[in-house]
Amino acid sequence: VTIVGVGLMGGSLGMALKDKGLAKEVMGWGRNEGRLEAARELGAIDRGTRDRGEALAGTDLLVFATPIGVTSRIAPEWFADAPPGCMITDMVSVKGTLVDDLTALAGPRRYYASSHPLCGSEDTGVGAARPDLFDGKLCLITPVPKTKKPAIGGVQSLWQALGMTVISMAPTRHDQVVAAVSHFPLLLASALINQIGDEKLLKFSGTGLLDTTRIAGSSPVMWAEIITANKKAVLGQLDGMMETLMLVKQHVKSGDPARIKGWLQRASRRRRKM
């Protein structure tokens, strides 16, 4: 197994594979010698290298655990050098045209299917990696018409072996779903923090505000890239929220508790079902 990028996600994958005895050898590729060494010491990988040829020698599973931008930039060389028959997947959280592009790169001799394990943390880096990160969580796999059946089956088995429930959907649908349940909530939590203009007010926040804004503490660099990559779906959510707030404004303005109550009830019922 070869993992490209050994941060929180890649590191956790390595740990999980080793923990469950699913890989003969976990090879990690990264640009930084010190971080590869740290990953090895933490038991996330067996060996680390900065050399692509060395990373790919004899591998039968290649996993990209790199951010969107890096993944599309480096994919052509990695796909070209991957051994024929190799299974390939990525863990990129916005699909866009990536799946079509990488499926074309895979050609007839390699098996590629795209995946997105729905797990993570506001922490980043291999130091935050955990072997049970994927356990009991959902993984979305996003095949396109040209995706080979064995690629879907292989990638599905990988995540299932790590304790995940796998759901399959088209890349466009995937991007809408994650905009609604992940990318837009991050944006809104950040807006809520920034809305509280006077920092002194933050000391008055109870557990309610603390929970509501927790995800706003996540990596701004990573999220700026994700949100930009999923621009269209995120803009749809933003427009929807502005409409919703206009409606709420009318309810509040009316001064009639019954109007706001009905609207809150819908939210409360749905939240309690989650």
Add this chain to the structure above:
Amino acid sequence: VTIVGVGLMGGSLGMALKDKGLAKEVMGWGRNEGRLEAARELGAIDRGTRDRGEALAGTDLLVFATPIGVTSRIAPEWFADAPPGCMITDMVSVKGTLVDDLTALAGPRRYYASSHPLCGSEDTGVGAARPDLFDGKLCLITPVPKTKKPAIGGVQSLWQALGMTVISMAPTRHDQVVAAVSHFPLLLASALINQIGDEKLLKFSGTGLLDTTRIAGSSPVMWAEIITANKKAVLGQLDGMMETLMLVKQHVKSGDPARIKGWLQRASRRRRKM
């Protein structure tokens, strides 16, 4: 001590006073016999009654733990019947004109100061009451120019004895602060849930969305009343958020990750300081 309304807040107050040996007898007043009996069995009160005269006999501290509407409606009779020299406070979460009104009712012979312990839970009722609910939390007390100094001192000592840090501010400022850190966040969390139109999408939510929307599971009846009572400050927050989202929309539309990154960085830094 007499507690008017024995739900989560009133019940927790009774438990805390008894736990710390701060009251000779905790008397609970409520409209429902069964709920008073439950409060007594849980140890939240020593005795319960539906009779105001009985509830007030010989008390030296009277605490309203009733919702805003109920409190202003019943206050005239309670203040009139309270023993002279009695210390009075409320735990109402929106002050509006309540403090001025009740200060006038207190007259020269009773000591009234208004308070708002910043604690709670999405659960309601005496069944959710806990003796340590107030411990280590903030309590806002909101005197007006006519509030008597001994009333401020007495109410402050009460909450401090229960482990709270007490901060004093004017009622208008209080209402703005809680709109920003509590009432508006509840509204926004509810908007986020309602925004996810398709309930099937909720199964894709990770811990991020779960945390972000937790408070939306709170009592719609209670919150509809709070939000309506704090209409002006909540509308100010709503307008502010619509402006913020317009700005974010421009950032996202630009397709430049650096623009959204700067904005997310501000939120992330502030969140990590909380």
